[in-house]
Amino acid sequence: MDLARVLAILGVVAIHTENITASKTNYLGGVSWWFANTIHSLIIVSVPLFFMISGSLLLRRKEITSSYAIGKLGREFLPPLLFWWAIYFWWNSRLIFPANLSSFFTDFFYTDTGHLYFLQIIVGLYLFLPLVFKLVKNQLVSMRSLVLLTLLAMVYEYSSFLFLETYNKTNIFLIFIPFVLYFIWGFYLAQVILKKQQWWVISLVSLASVLLISYLTFISTKLFNAGTTLFWTPLGGNLFWEPFTLPVLLLSGMIFVLLNNIAVVFPSIFKSQKCNSFLTLLSGISFGVYLIHPLVLDRLDNIFNLAVHLTTMPLWFYYIYRTGLVFIVSSVIVYLLSRVKIFNVLLGVREK
Numbered sequence: 001m002d003l004a005r006v007l008a009i010l011g012v013v014a015i016h017t018e019n020i021t022a023s024k025t026n027y028l029g030g031v032s033w034w035f036a037n038t039i040h041s042l043i044i045v046s047v048p049l050f051f052m053i054s055g056s057l058l059l060r061r062k063e064i065t066s067s068y069a070i071g072k073l074g075r076e077f078l079p080p081l082l083f084w085w086a087i088y089f090w091w092n093s094r095l096i097f098p099a100n101l102s103s104f105f106t107d108f109f110y111t112d113t114g115h116l117y118f119l120q121i122i123v124g125l126y127l128f129l130p131l132v133f134k135l136v137k138n139q140l141v142s143m144r145s146l147v148l149l150t151l152l153a154m155v156y157e158y159s160s161f162l163f164l165e166t167y168n169k170t171n172i173f174l175i176f177i178p179f180v181l182y183f184i185w186g187f188y189l190a191q192v193i194l195k196k197q198q199w200w201v202i203s204l205v206s207l208a209s210v211l212l213i214s215y216l217t218f219i220s221t222k223l224f225n226a227g228t229t230l231f232w233t234p235l236g237g238n239l240f241w242e243p244f245t246l247p248v249l250l251l252s253g254m255i256f257v258l259l260n261n262i263a264v265v266f267p268s269i270f271k272s273q274k275c276n277s278f279l280t281l282l283s284g285i286s287f288g289v290y291l292i293h294p295l296v297l298d299r300l301d302n303i304f305n306l307a308v309h310l311t312t313m314p315l316w317f318y319y320i321y322r323t324g325l326v327f328i329v330s331s332v333i334v335y336l337l338s339r340v341k342i343f344n345v346l347l348g349v350r351e352k
Contacts, residue, residue, distance in 0.1 A: 002283035011046030032315030048252035052186030059187035124176025288334035288347030
């Protein structure tokens with residue numbers, strides 16, 4: 001799962017550096033726009049991938065007790081969550097808006113924590129991990145019931161957006177619930193073994209799905225520019241990039257299965273000790289990269305004038321350059337800081 005985890009964190013960084021389509025520009029089309037839009041339509045699976053990876057690894061264990069789940073939560077996730085929420089709250093308050101202590105807690109409660117919402121989901125998952133584990137092991141959540149629950153989550157996603165006016169309204173007690181589905185899907189999909197021909201067929205279907213999502217976001221943006229918000233979420237994003245819409249659900253599952261079986265198609269790569277060691281290294285620091293990359297992005301934008309309206313690069317190259325720079329600098333920083341034990345705790349660096 002090292003490769004999947006590395007690609008997932010690279011995808012998260014790429015999502016946050018993509019400000020060509022996300023900036024709601026009035027222009028549509030062109031090489032750079034379609035390039036960024038298509039890449040974004042692929043990397044939207046990054047966050048679901050993280051949950052499926054975790055589910056595939058944790059739910060295959062022989063036993064998960066409450067003490068194990070609480071202990072892991074207290075050692076690996078709560079310290080980074082609380083520390084980095086304090087850092088980012090101070091940072092945003094200093095640069096963007098005046099804030100007070102009450103907003104520190106209310107923003108945390110309503111998960112208005114930027115990219116740290118991911119850790120808040122993890123907290124909920126680990127609190128209920130023993131229960132989820134028993135449900136899966138006792139086959140109380142079968143494949144059929146999981147499909148039904150996923151369809152219900154998808155229906156709620158659409159209905160809350162279109163009719164209920166509750167879209168994106170959540171709190172720390174609710175935010176993790178739908179992501180339990182991705183968590184369990186990871187366990188079941190990890191058991192899918194592909195032959196080489198099947199791998200290539202699913203790859204082609206995945207490519208077609210990415211192109212479909214890319215076209216749907218084109219339509220969504222075109223409608224938005226014309227004043228119609230039919231497929232535009234209240235927080236300012238394409239509905240077709242949301243994690244519980246049908247295209248993203250299907251694409252996430254296919255990409256996970258492909259990555260889990262990639263050694264079938266490219267066995268020589270994974271026989272290389274250097275390649276495996278490098279992937280293990282990047283995988284071990286991926287959580288730390290997730291935590292610090294928004295700060296790195298902010299500083300690099302200021303130092304190198306990387307705001308989209310200031311760049312003189314072709315936009316397609318600008319997107320690659322900005323993403324690569326943030327990823328590399330973040331990785332180097334986390335790797336160097338991980339040499340100090342206290343930072344291993346605050347950055348969530350996994351022990352080798």
